[in-house]
Amino acid sequence: MLRLGLVGAGNFAAKHFAALQTLPERAEVTLIARGRVEEPFAPAPKVPVVRFEALAADPSIGAIVISSPNYLHRRHAEAALDTGKHVFCEKPLALSLDDADALMEAARRTGRVLMVGHLTRHMPLYAVAVEIVQSGRLGDVRALHATRWQTRDKALEWRMRPEQGGGAPFDLLLHDYDLVQWLCGAPHGVTAIGQKHALGAYERVTASFACPNEVLATVDGGFVLPSGASMTSSLRIVGSEGELYLETPGEEPIRIRMHGGEPETIPIDPERLGVDGLRTEFLEFFDTVAGRPWNRLLLEDARNAVAMASASLQAAQCGRAVTIVE
Numbered sequence: 001m002l003r004l005g006l007v008g009a010g011n012f013a014a015k016h017f018a019a020l021q022t023l024p025e026r027a028e029v030t031l032i033a034r035g036r037v038e039e040p041f042a043p044a045p046k047v048p049v050v051r052f053e054a055l056a057a058d059p060s061i062g063a064i065v066i067s068s069p070n071y072l073h074r075r076h077a078e079a080a081l082d083t084g085k086h087v088f089c090e091k092p093l094a095l096s097l098d099d100a101d102a103l104m105e106a107a108r109r110t111g112r113v114l115m116v117g118h119l120t121r122h123m124p125l126y127a128v129a130v131e132i133v134q135s136g137r138l139g140d141v142r143a144l145h146a147t148r149w150q151t152r153d154k155a156l157e158w159r160m161r162p163e164q165g166g167g168a169p170f171d172l173l174l175h176d177y178d179l180v181q182w183l184c185g186a187p188h189g190v191t192a193i194g195q196k197h198a199l200g201a202y203e204r205v206t207a208s209f210a211c212p213n214e215v216l217a218t219v220d221g222g223f224v225l226p227s228g229a230s231m232t233s234s235l236r237i238v239g240s241e242g243e244l245y246l247e248t249p250g251e252e253p254i255r256i257r258m259h260g261g262e263p264e265t266i267p268i269d270p271e272r273l274g275v276d277g278l279r280t281e282f283l284e285f286f287d288t289v290a291g292r293p294w295n296r297l298l299l300e301d302a303r304n305a306v307a308m309a310s311a312s313l314q315a316a317q318c319g320r321a322v323t324i325v326e
Contacts, residue, residue: 002027005055007076008067009034012090014043016067019278026286031055052076056083066090071164074099077114081106086113088285092174093302095166097325100306104299115285116302120175122277125253128268129235129246133183138239141184141215146176148221148233155223160197167201168222169309176219177308184211186304189323192315207312
């Protein structure tokens with residue numbers, strides 16, 4: 001069994017802890033690191049709370065799960081890797097391409113697993129959509145349009161500071177940027193427009209990515225819904241033979257229509273629909289640590305998602321097309 005340290009004590013740390021509790025045969029959280037060490041971690045008040053430096057130095061810890069704010073990801077991941085620990089890091093990998101590349105080098109240098117939690121790859125609806133596209137049923141992908149709308153009250157202060165959260169591209173739309181490269185391949189350029197929050201980061205961005213094979217993929221979204229509303233997301237994929245539409249929440253979450261035909265709802269096994277993506281993310285992490293092949297959460301893709309977010313911000317700032325650094 002792998003002994004884990006959990007870094008962070010916020011909402012996502014609690015979600016990570018809950019998912020890990022469903023895998024008692026694979027891992028156990030034995031230490032929590034947070035800034036306010038005098039406060040217990042509410043979901044697990046009996047687990048000792050220490051400073052991050054003490055957790056990273058503890059030789060009994062085999063892996064660290066990073067659920068800290070975005071701007072701390074490089075610091076925490078790099079320190080953990082340098083002390084010989086495997087790392088599961090909540091997305092984004094980092095807030096700059098230089099930091100992402102430094103973390104990739106640290107993982108290579110130490111020989112440890114560094115995996116990033118791009119949750120969309122383990123969400124059942126999106127996984128089904130990708131399977132349909134990869135089966136060839138829609139023909140060649142010609143265009144993609146994704147949206148993700150979150151409530152304004154979720155735009156926490158640190159999220160809306162460019163140097164701490166990175167705004168909507170890094171904290172929210174990264175899900176869809178990663179989906180673009182999963183479905184269309186890594187894009188080579190982007191144009192974008194956006195609206196800024198009072199604290200300086202973009203709270204909404206519309207970005208169009210130029211992908212291989214002349215595919216244009218557009219992602220639109222941000223923190224704009226009123227408080228109390230539910231987050232919504234959608235995905236439309238147009239292929240040479242047909243198109244797919246995914247919407248959440250929705251009574252018919254995935255529909256396809258072959259060109260010239262009638263819309264068809266795709267049935268999804270309720271058991272599969274109920275799969276917890278966070279849980280299966282951790283299963284992939286534990287399997288990779290155990291020496292099994294990497295599956296969906298490839299480190300290179302996490303780095304590319306950072307490159308896409310960075311380029312979209314640059315494009316929105318300068319008002320022209322920007323090349324995405326490979």
